Amino acid sequence: MPPKATAQQAGPFNLLRPLLLLSYSAYYIIPTLIALILSLNLKPLLNFSDFKDAWFARFWTFFGPLSREHAAPKVMPLLQNSARGVCLDIGPGSGQWLYLFARANNSAITKIYGVEPNVGMHKELRANATEAGLDGVYEVIGCGAQELSTKGGISPGTIDTIITVQCLCSIPTPERIIKELYPLLKPGGQWLVYEHIRTKFQGDFVATWQRTVNFVWPTFFNGCDITRPTDEWLLQAGEWDEVNLHPGVGEGKYDTVPHVIGTLIKRR
Template identity: 70%
Template sequence: MPETQGNGPVNLLRPLLLMCYSAFFLPLTVFHLLVNFQLKTFLSVDDFKDEWFARLWAFFGPKSRDMAAPAVMPLLQKNASGVCLDIGPGSGQWLYLFQRANNPDIKKIYGIEPNPGMHKALRENAVKAGLGEIYEIIGCGAEELQTKGGLQKNSIDTIITVQCLCSIPTPEVIIKELYPLLKPGGQWLVYEHVRTKHRSDFVEYWQSGINIVWPHMFNGCNIRRPTDEWLLQAGDWEEVKLRPGAGEGKYDTVPHIIGTLKKRR
């Protein structure tokens, strides 16, 4: 299959550019914390990374959204319904797609965002999208939904994961824990980073090398996870419609899978 326009070897350099963006916000984060006397944040590596990523994402999030929009909009707009579980929504950059005018069947959305640095912007974007009354932020990890989150099995109509399974802890386990929350006939909408399918090619080794540094600069994001394989193994699916990211090929170091999975009734 021929490579699409713009998908040549130069695409191998794209993750280096993205890491430069992240590096730029490191000294800015240190300066912000010092000026505001938030010295306690320096005592925790995880807290500092959360603050660093929150400041990076406030700038880069909208740009990332614009780049991903052609793929994500058809997936999310008008497809969510009932009680929704929005995993790792960050600052809520996609919430405008869940506006009631486009998704009249949505009854409730639980936004599962463990990074407290994102909560203010997430709440503001929920209100801006007209979802203030039905959007509830749960500040725990996806692995804690049945304990701290209080969610029950077979209670969710739609699970939404957009570029978040790459950064949560123990994703294979969490995917298996999320599956029982989904009602029979419920759907999982997914757009995620995955390990390259071009095994034994140069990009496989390049992706491995990039991934040594990448997680430290993007708050734990791991671009080497076979998330699509884990989703398929999570349970019994009635219908699976997953495909590679549009225009992505053997020179993409940060490839995606996109589509839907429907739980067997």
């Protein structure tokens, strides 16, 4: 059964929202091309993957703050003053949520590793870490989550908090990576989650529409796949003492990009 809404749901016109978001991303193609040519940085023009990274970095500088403002009422109760100890911040992008980890309000945090493979984001990520008073606490690791044990130097059982906010939709082989992240948590460690997921309304039009939108969505949103059953993969990753996952507030059968939000506590 689809989950019951916890707030008033949007109507059918909400199905068109992904088209608006795609148009925002498309707008930044031309400015990215111009910037690369004027700076004589022509390498991304010869490799579409490199160009997408440059394109998304420029787009996200504009759209990231807007996305944060939209999601803040849902994400803030999850993240603010919740992280503790040694933290893994997976796919932080430009660091739009780092203000929630500000050292002045989160004395329980001892270290945060920001795992961000897109080097185009690193400058702003470090700047946001400094602004949040996290100099000496926040360390950027420029590799993928799948490389943490090899290139990242993160050992099993050393992490108190894993943070994934709208990133598991984009990383390669997410089901395998979720299983690889689980052992990094200490017993009793927590996983804080706010992620895109496959709609639960599989019998409704939104399921077909979501799959249709997803044909182009990953190209315009840096590999983001909105049809992944990420919540199911998290539950299957290992044994949990506590699971508190629920749908995004007010999301229902007209949401093409729905979310799961909550916390999982690893078996002690």
